[in-house]
Amino acid sequence: MPTIIFDNLSSPNGVAFDSVGNLYISSLVSTSSAFLNIPPSIPAITKISPSGAIVDKLLLNSFAAPKLQVIPDSDILIALDENGSFSVIDSTNLSLINSFNLNSLPKDKSAVFDISTGDVGDFSALIPSGLSTFGDFDIRVTENSIQFFITGLSQAQAFPFVFRFDVIDGFITDPKVLFSSTADVFSVAPQSPRIGRGIAVNDQGVVLTTLPLPMSQQPIDFPLIFDADLDFSSGINRNSLFVLDQIDIYSQGMTTDALGNFYIATNSVGSGALGVAGEGALVVISSNFSEIVFAQGIGLVNSSFLDVAIDPLSGVPFVTVNDQFSPITGGGDFLVGFPEAIPQGQLTPTGLLIDDMLESDDLVVASATLDTELILDFPVQDYQISQLQTVGISTVTSVPEKPLEVVSSTPIQTPEAWPDTLLTL
Numbered sequence: 001m002p003t004i005i006f007d008n009l010s011s012p013n014g015v016a017f018d019s020v021g022n023l024y025i026s027s028l029v030s031t032s033s034a035f036l037n038i039p040p041s042i043p044a045i046t047k048i049s050p051s052g053a054i055v056d057k058l059l060l061n062s063f064a065a066p067k068l069q070v071i072p073d074s075d076i077l078i079a080l081d082e083n084g085s086f087s088v089i090d091s092t093n094l095s096l097i098n099s100f101n102l103n104s105l106p107k108d109k110s111a112v113f114d115i116s117t118g119d120v121g122d123f124s125a126l127i128p129s130g131l132s133t134f135g136d137f138d139i140r141v142t143e144n145s146i147q148f149f150i151t152g153l154s155q156a157q158a159f160p161f162v163f164r165f166d167v168i169d170g171f172i173t174d175p176k177v178l179f180s181s182t183a184d185v186f187s188v189a190p191q192s193p194r195i196g197r198g199i200a201v202n203d204q205g206v207v208l209t210t211l212p213l214p215m216s217q218q219p220i221d222f223p224l225i226f227d228a229d230l231d232f233s234s235g236i237n238r239n240s241l242f243v244l245d246q247i248d249i250y251s252q253g254m255t256t257d258a259l260g261n262f263y264i265a266t267n268s269v270g271s272g273a274l275g276v277a278g279e280g281a282l283v284v285i286s287s288n289f290s291e292i293v294f295a296q297g298i299g300l301v302n303s304s305f306l307d308v309a310i311d312p313l314s315g316v317p318f319v320t321v322n323d324q325f326s327p328i329t330g331g332g333d334f335l336v337g338f339p340e341a342i343p344q345g346q347l348t349p350t351g352l353l354i355d356d357m358l359e360s361d362d363l364v365v366a367s368a369t370l371d372t373e374l375i376l377d378f379p380v381q382d383y384q385i386s387q388l389q390t391v392g393i394s395t396v397t398s399v400p401e402k403p404l405e406v407v408s409s410t411p412i413q414t415p416e417a418w419p420d421t422l423l424t425l
Helices: none
Strands: 003-009 015-017 023-030 041-048 054-059 067-070 076-080 085-090 095-101 112-114 119-121 133-141 146-153 160-168 171-180 199-201 206-213 220-227 251-256 262-266 281-285 292-297 304-310 317-322 333-337 374-379 393-397 403-409
Touching (some): 015 304, 015 317, 023 067, 076 133, 133 199, 133 251, 146 199, 160 206, 171 206, 171 220, 251 317, 262 317, 281 304
Parallel strands (some): 112 171, 199 251
Antiparallel strands (some): 003 333, 015 023, 023 041, 067 076, 076 085, 112 119, 133 146, 146 160, 160 171, 206 220, 251 262, 262 281, 262 304, 281 292, 317 333, 393 403
């Protein structure tokens, strides 16, 4: 079952982890102020250590709790709120480095792909400058730049969109709106949710988001993918954008894991096809988009899952939840962990692939890059090694009440060199 980690949060939104397991949560905090010109609560980012201790807190000069991302392999935390406030923060001490508003950033809207019609057109009038709101974002670091992928809504909130910009040598380049949807224009029924959608990009350079398509009764959000280095000049096959046979998913936040699987936090619309309609849910999609690995809510109607991040130390995804009428906490929003959502065959924090689909007395360990000392993190005090097939491993020791330790190894060429069963316990 999901585990509530922090409850009675006030309007939480963004959640992120850094590489050493520090947790960052954005929410509203009380100012305890009696002055009329100071609101009773303001957005803040709280930093929490892996042990659960509050390390620091940064109060923000904005009106909404932002989404959060840590730039990979750095100490830089990025915060983006729905009004476009984009903040660059030193995560070591939660100090503000720089900030600006995305609405002030000129964006190329001259050639936007409309997923509703399959046409490329000028959206300058439909998405006027300076008047958008924003949803989720993700970051990809390449050899030459840092890429930002961001979702938003037009002023009239009728046109959800996705745009991208690069940061090269500290300067923003090529801000461009890539996709939008005019599905609501053709709808005579209930319109799509007025929120920014979730978005994530994995290490393989695949971007996932959800956008609405016009259907017979109302627009419905479906997952779509595109290449991070998308080039419109070569043309786009509209049908190739959509995956999973158009399963409805109303996203609000997303992230990915080390294997490229996607984790989606849905809003209160949820997903009818996945059996979680009318409530927030965590949905996990395999990296090759062949299957839904996991889909589960917490049984709270009208709750919304706002954002999701993965703890690098445990591999567990954590989700911010908005539900003021929760029978679990007695009212209030909270952060919840889903240890059962870790896909089978997932990489452990030590970088070893554990296939837990085998019988309980078998363990398969595999790696494509065994060239240093490794620790296999599982207890062996109750087991004895009955079989050992060595491929690239020269010495294995077993110490009671301690993990099995591979004390030395030699490199191998390909993952296929490993046997089906490396260790049988």
